[in-house]
Amino acid sequence: MKQSLTMQKVTQLIGLGSLKSLSNLFSGKIGKDGVTLMLKKVVAPLASILLFIGLWHSGAKALYNMEADFKIEKALNDQGEKAADEMRACIAAGETGCQPNTLPSPAQVWASYKSLLKDHNAIRADKLAFKEKTAAMNAKRIAEGKDAITYTGRPSFVDQIMTSLKTVFAGFLLALLIAVPIGILIGLSDTLRSSVNWLIQILKPVSPVVWLLLVFMIVKTMTKNSESDSAFIISFISVGLCAMWPTLVNTAMGVASVDKDYINVAKVLKLGAVQKVFKVILPSSLPLIFTGLRITLSVAWMVLIAIELLAQSPGLGSFVWEEFQNGAMDSNSKIIVAMFVIGIIGFLLDRIMLTIQQMVSFNKNEGV
Amino acid sequence: MNTPTIKEQSTYTENGIIYPSKVMLDLNKLKKVYPTPKGEYVVLEDLNLQIMREEFVTIIGHSGCGKTTMLSMIAGLNPISGGNISVLGNPVKGPGPDRGVIFQSPSLMPWMTALQNVMLGVDQVFSHATKVQRRDIAKYYLHKVGLEGAFHKKAIELSQGMQQRVGIARAFAIKPKVLLLDEPFGMLDSLTRGELQDILIEIWNKEKITAVMITHDVDEAIFLADRVIMMTSGPKAKIGDVLNINFERPRTRKDVLEHPDYYQYRKHLIDFLEH
Numbered sequence: 001m002k003q004s005l006t007m008q009k010v011t012q013l014i015g016l017g018s019l020k021s022l023s024n025l026f027s028g029k030i031g032k033d034g035v036t037l038m039l040k041k042v043v044a045p046l047a048s049i050l051l052f053i054g055l056w057h058s059g060a061k062a063l064y065n066m067e068a069d070f071k072i073e074k075a076l077n078d079q080g081e082k083a084a085d086e087m088r089a090c091i092a093a094g095e096t097g098c099q100p101n102t103l104p105s106p107a108q109v110w111a112s113y114k115s116l117l118k119d120h121n122a123i124r125a126d127k128l129a130f131k132e133k134t135a136a137m138n139a140k141r142i143a144e145g146k147d148a149i150t151y152t153g154r155p156s157f158v159d160q161i162m163t164s165l166k167t168v169f170a171g172f173l174l175a176l177l178i179a180v181p182i183g184i185l186i187g188l189s190d191t192l193r194s195s196v197n198w199l200i201q202i203l204k205p206v207s208p209v210v211w212l213l214l215v216f217m218i219v220k221t222m223t224k225n226s227e228s229d230s231a232f233i234i235s236f237i238s239v240g241l242c243a244m245w246p247t248l249v250n251t252a253m254g255v256a257s258v259d260k261d262y263i264n265v266a267k268v269l270k271l272g273a274v275q276k277v278f279k280v281i282l283p284s285s286l287p288l289i290f291t292g293l294r295i296t297l298s299v300a301w302m303v304l305i306a307i308e309l310l311a312q313s314p315g316l317g318s319f320v321w322e323e324f325q326n327g328a329m330d331s332n333s334k335i336i337v338a339m340f341v342i343g344i345i346g347f348l349l350d351r352i353m354l355t356i357q358q359m360v361s362f363n364k365n366e367g368v
Numbered sequence: 369m370n371t372p373t374i375k376e377q378s379t380y381t382e383n384g385i386i387y388p389s390k391v392m393l394d395l396n397k398l399k400k401v402y403p404t405p406k407g408e409y410v411v412l413e414d415l416n417l418q419i420m421r422e423e424f425v426t427i428i429g430h431s432g433c434g435k436t437t438m439l440s441m442i443a444g445l446n447p448i449s450g451g452n453i454s455v456l457g458n459p460v461k462g463p464g465p466d467r468g469v470i471f472q473s474p475s476l477m478p479w480m481t482a483l484q485n486v487m488l489g490v491d492q493v494f495s496h497a498t499k500v501q502r503r504d505i506a507k508y509y510l511h512k513v514g515l516e517g518a519f520h521k522k523a524i525e526l527s528q529g530m531q532q533r534v535g536i537a538r539a540f541a542i543k544p545k546v547l548l549l550d551e552p553f554g555m556l557d558s559l560t561r562g563e564l565q566d567i568l569i570e571i572w573n574k575e576k577i578t579a580v581m582i583t584h585d586v587d588e589a590i591f592l593a594d595r596v597i598m599m600t601s602g603p604k605a606k607i608g609d610v611l612n613i614n615f616e617r618p619r620t621r622k623d624v625l626e627h628p629d630y631y632q633y634r635k636h637l638i639d640f641l642e643h
Binding site: 259261262264265267268269270271275279280283284286362 | 443444445462463464465467468469471473475477478479480488489492493522524542
């Protein structure tokens, strides 16, 4: 009983309260309202997923037929009757050379997902083998003071995801380190707020692409003589600069709008400036700061894909772009796989932030 | 007009220490003006009031007459437009812990526990004491307001009445010279209000901190006070009448209600308010 209670708390905390009814279903605790609740929380979402896949499937099929008709007609017009018949037969036989290139069906996307996983496992095995093979040699090289030989093979899909996550966290951290202190300063001082407000208002709506170019200009010069990974530096700084604005604005707002009563208490007790900030102002604006951070993280994840694509830095963005350029048979379905992965990771990141937000918030009902 | 006449004593001796006078809090020709687009709005004018050591004064008057303005001026949270306020002869220049305030809303930091809320003030005022001593002070006052079981409860988890108890403990724990209470029980139901009045007067009987309390409740004003100050309605509010409450201390609610003078006092106050 106690265990199920903590389970319930955990699922509630991570915002997946609907799982509660599922666990009740399995433990056989369905009351009179249980059935309606189950319909609402389990059956309806499942039905909507099935409906989505069904629509997608039939839409993809319709697009496939349209594209096939175009191909056959083109063969007919260009090369005559015989070529058209050959094309028709080729498409029907499912040969890879002549398949219409269009929106992939759910089944194709699933197959691509599995092939990407298989590819990842193969690369991982390859890497392990490489590591074993070079272990002795590397130990020797390090002893001699030389650099170790590293694996330089193609990154797998999962490696790309990890790179993207690394970039987004670096960018998020940068945004936090810039936006929170500046937000506090701006929030504390009316004069400062009105003097820098124009700058914030101008910079806030600037597009990620422009930030990238600006960062590129600066970082390119600064990293000219170093061997650091400038693509990574450029992308994480751009992500941070694009995404920090909601945190900056929310922090300033939270600090500026602390309840007058708390400020009066601090005044009566004659708290010093530092104590006032850390004991009264910051704790009371934490919920708003975290709301800002949550928006920042989701913006960071969203712009990351575009920035990686432009900055040629490895990650999910460049994966999508390379697949698009590649134009192989399963490229389209791999792009769709990437789309779902991006969406799901974005959702999970938001849930993590929500959980942290609820933990620091003194009013447990805020947010969601 | 029955303005109080205070016999000026040049000195006053307590425990061998000579103080300049028996007056704790002195408001002299106090004036408050708010600028408005239509010109100046005079809230208070020519307000004189002297409050003695160990005196409990309640202030009663219609809403908007400037009672709260006056109290927040004493607290130093609201600037003075004219005249002056002094505590033991020292003019008030801004807020400070020598004038503890119990606000109308409990004003506790919701992210702190009851103990932390009291400690916030104690740490500040008794910074020379050890951590253990400071904790003991905070715990003592929380115990006094009947919250010995709720030291580590978050303020937000406490009921309104419990929160105000913490507010009382916080105010007494910093041992102010003057305690300012701005309708502290106005937001509570009458049962809780009665409980808190008893708690307040019990601690006060022990500590005897000079207190100024604003209230709308005639019975509360009589039960707690040595003197009830009646303020005229604004603008240009001033002291309209003063009623000395001559019940002995410590008093119980029962004694007060059964006292033959009680209804006389009550009638006096209500007559003033209905005028």
